[in-house]
Amino acid sequence: MVRAVADRAFLPAKSLFEQVGNMMILTGKTITAAIKPPYPYGGEFISQFLFALQLCWFPMMISTIAFGFGAPGLQAANFLSLFGALDRLGGFFILASVREFAPFVTAVVVAGVAGTAITADLGARKIREELDALQVLGVDPIKNLVVPRFLALMLITGLMDIYALLFGITGGIFAELAYGQPLGGFFATLFNNASVTDLWGSILKCTLFGAIIAVVCAYKGMNASGGAEGVGRAVNQAVVIAFLGVFAFNYVFTQTLLATHPEISVIK
Amino acid sequence: MADIDDRSVEPEPYEEPAPELGRLHRDYVIPGVSPDEDNPYRWHTGEKRDHGGEDAIEVIDVVKQFGRTRILNGLNLGLPDNQISMVLGPSGTGKSVLIKHIVGLLYPDAGDILVHGESVPNMTDDELFEMRKKFGLLFQDGALFGSMNIYDNVAFPLRQHTDKSEEEIGEIVNRRLREVGLAEATEKMPNELSGGMRKRAGFARALVLDPAIVLFDEPDSGLDPVRTALLCELIREVHEENGGCYMVISHDLGTARRIADFIAVLWKGRIVESGPSAELFESDNEFVSQFLNAETVGPLAMD
Ligand SMILES: Nc1ncnc2c1ncn2[C@@H]1O[C@H](COP(=O)(O)OP(=O)(O)OP(=O)(O)O)[C@@H](O)[C@H]1O
Numbered sequence: 263m264v265r266a267v268a269d270r271a272f273l274p275a276k277s278l279f280e281q282v283g284n285m286m287i288l289t290g291k292t293i294t295a296a297i298k299p300p301y302p303y304g305g306e307f308i309s310q311f312l313f314a315l316q317l318c319w320f321p322m323m324i325s326t327i328a329f330g331f332g333a334p335g336l337q338a339a340n341f342l343s344l345f346g347a348l349d350r351l352g353g354f355f356i357l358a359s360v361r362e363f364a365p366f367v368t369a370v371v372v373a374g375v376a377g378t379a380i381t382a383d384l385g386a387r388k389i390r391e392e393l394d395a396l397q398v399l400g401v402d403p404i405k406n407l408v409v410p411r412f413l414a415l416m417l418i419t420g421l422m423d424i425y426a427l428l429f430g431i432t433g434g435i436f437a438e439l440a441y442g443q444p445l446g447g448f449f450a451t452l453f454n455n456a457s458v459t460d461l462w463g464s465i466l467k468c469t470l471f472g473a474i475i476a477v478v479c480a481y482k483g484m485n486a487s488g489g490a491e492g493v494g495r496a497v498n499q500a501v502v503i504a505f506l507g508v509f510a511f512n513y514v515f516t517q518t519l520l521a522t523h524p525e526i527s528v529i530k
Numbered sequence: 531m532a533d534i535d536d537r538s539v540e541p542e543p544y545e546e547p548a549p550e551l552g553r554l555h556r557d558y559v560i561p562g563v564s565p566d567e568d569n570p571y572r573w574h575t576g577e578k579r580d581h582g583g584e585d586a587i588e589v590i591d592v593v594k595q596f597g598r599t600r601i602l603n604g605l606n607l608g609l610p611d612n613q614i615s616m617v618l619g620p621s622g623t624g625k626s627v628l629i630k631h632i633v634g635l636l637y638p639d640a641g642d643i644l645v646h647g648e649s650v651p652n653m654t655d656d657e658l659f660e661m662r663k664k665f666g667l668l669f670q671d672g673a674l675f676g677s678m679n680i681y682d683n684v685a686f687p688l689r690q691h692t693d694k695s696e697e698e699i700g701e702i703v704n705r706r707l708r709e710v711g712l713a714e715a716t717e718k719m720p721n722e723l724s725g726g727m728r729k730r731a732g733f734a735r736a737l738v739l740d741p742a743i744v745l746f747d748e749p750d751s752g753l754d755p756v757r758t759a760l761l762c763e764l765i766r767e768v769h770e771e772n773g774g775c776y777m778v779i780s781h782d783l784g785t786a787r788r789i790a791d792f793i794a795v796l797w798k799g800r801i802v803e804s805g806p807s808a809e810l811f812e813s814d815n816e817f818v819s820q821f822l823n824a825e826t827v828g829p830l831a832m833d
C-alpha cells in the first residue's frame with residue numbers, strides 16, 4: 263500500500279529524469295550522426311528549414327513587435343517618464359530585448375510552431391511504424407530525420423533572433439513615438455549600451471535554444487505511443503518540456519555570460 | 531555459530547535461479563493468465579516435432595517484459611529454412627513482438643535469438659545493418675512511408691541497398707505491384723488507399739529484394755477471401771522461386787491450411803507445440819486442437 267503510493271508519487275519524477283537522460287543521449291547521437299559521413303540529410307535539411315521559416319516568419323513578426331511595443335516599450339517608457347529619462351529606453355532595450363526578450367519570444371514561437379510540427383510528424387511516423395520500417399530497411403532515423411531537423415531548428419532560431427531584435431526594437435520605437443519623444447536619444451543610448459558581446463551572446467543563446475527544442479520535440483515524437491491520442495499527448499509534453507528546458511538553460515547561460523563578461527553589467 | 535570472517539570456506543557458486551516452469555512469479559502479470567491459476571502452462575508440452583531440415587531462425591528462452599507485463603516468457607522456437615512456417619496464436623500473445631525481436635528492433639530481457647546461427651541481440655549496429663539486408667518484413671499495419679507514393683515506397687529498398695538503374699528498378703517494382711494487383715495505384719499516396727491495399731503494397735515492398743528470410747505479419751488481414759487465396763498462391767510461388775525461410779503470422783486457418791509447411795502455436799508467451807502442419811492439425815493436444823479447429827470449448831476462452 264505504502265509502496266504503491268510511493269510509486270505513484272515518485273515514478274513520474276524518476277521517469278522525468280530518465281527522459282532527460284535519454285534526451286542527452288539523443289543529443290549525443292544526433293551530433294555524432296551529423297558529423298560522421300555520409301551526409302544524406304542535405305535535402306531534408308533544406309526542406310525542413312524552409313518549412314520552419316514559412317511557419318514562423320509571420321507569427322514572429324506579430325509577436326516581437328507587439329511584445330517589444332507592449333512589455334519593455336510602453337511599460338518601461340511609462341516608468342522612465344517619471345524621471346523624464348525617456349531617452350534611456352534605447353539602453354533599456356539592450357538589456358531587455360537583445361539579452362532576454364528576443365531570444366525568449368523566438369524560443370516560444372519556434373517551439374510552439376515548428377517544434378510541435380516536428381513532434382507531430384515524427385510521432386505519426388512512429389505510430390505508423392514507419393520508423394521501425396526505416397530501420398529494418400537500413401536507414402538510420404536519427405541521421406536521416408533528427409539531424410536535419412536539429413540543424414534546421416538551430417539555424418532558424420539563430421536567424422529568427424536577429425529578426426526578433428529588429429522587430430522588437432521597432433516596437434520600442436513605436437513606444438517612444440507614442441510618448442511623443444524624438445528618436446535621437448533612443449538610438450544614442452541604444453548604441454551606447456550595445457556591445458558585440460550582447461549580440462553574439464543573444465544569437466548563440468538562441469541557437470542553443472533551437473537545439474534544445476529540436477532534441478526535446480524529436481525525442482517526444484520518436485517515443486510516442488498509444489495511437490493518435492498518444493501523438494497528441496507527445497506534442498503537449500514536448501512543448502512543456504521544451505519551455506522548461508529553455509528557461510532553465512536561459513538562467514544558466516545568463517549567469518555564465520554575466521560572470522565571464524562583467525563589462526556588460528555596466529549601464530552607460 | 532559459524533565464524534563470519536572465516537574465509538577458508540569456499541563460497542557456493544552463485545547461480546541464477548532458473549525460471550520455474552509453470553509457476554507464476556508474483557511480481558509480474560502475464561496477459562490472459564489469472565494469478566491464482568496454478569499451472570497456466572499445463573498444455574504447453576513445448577514439443578517440437580521434426581521437420582527434417584535446418585533451422586534458419588532459433589529463438590532461445592526469450593523473456594520480454596513491458597513494465598510489469600510479461601509478454602514472452604521463456605519462448606523457445608525454431609523456424610525451418612526453405613519452408614513456409616506459420617505462427618498462430620490468440621490475439622495479443624506477442625506475435626508481432628516476436629517478429630520485432632527477430633529483426634533486432636526489440637531486445638529480449640533474457641535469452642537469445644539466432645539468425646543463421648548469429649546472435650541478433652549481440653550484434654553491433656553495423657552487423658545489424660548487414661543482417662537486415664537478408665530480411666523482408668511486412669508490418670502488421672503495412673508501415674508504408676506516408677510521404678512517398680506507392681511506387682517510391684516499393685522502390686525504396688532497391689534504391690537503398692542495390693546499385694540498380696532506375697529502369698531495372700522500375701521493372702521489378704512494376705512486376706511486384708502487378709502481382710499484388712496495384713498496377714493502377716502506383717501514383718497514389720498511402721493515405722489514399724484502403725487498409726487492404728496498403729497491406730498489399732507493404733507485401734510488395736517486403737519482397738522486392740528477394741530476401742532469404744521473409745516475415746509477414748498478418749498479410750491476409752483486411753483482405754477479401756478471394757484476394758487472400760490469391761495472396762497465398764503468390765506467397766507459395768515466390769517461395770518456390772526464391773526458397774528461404776518464410777514466416778507468416780495469421781489468424782486465418784484457411785491460410786494456414788493452404789501455405790503452411792510448419793506450424794507453431796504461441797500462447798501466454800510460450801510455444802504450446804510446433805511441427806509440420808499436417809501433424810499439428812492432427813494433434814491431440816487440447817489447446818492446439820481447439821485452436822486449429824476453431825472450437826469454442828477448450829482451454830481458450832474469451833477472457
Ligand atoms: N512497445 C510496447 N510497449 C508496451 N507494450 C507492448 C509494446 N508492444 C507490444 N506490447 C504489448 O504486447 C502484447 C502483445 O502485442 P503483439 O502486438 O505482439 O500481439 P499480437 O500477438 O501480434 O496480437 P495480434 O494478433 O492482435 O496482432 C500486447 O498486449 C501489447 O499491448
Ligand SMILES: [Mg+2]
Nearest residue numbers: 625626670747
Ligand atoms: Mg500482431
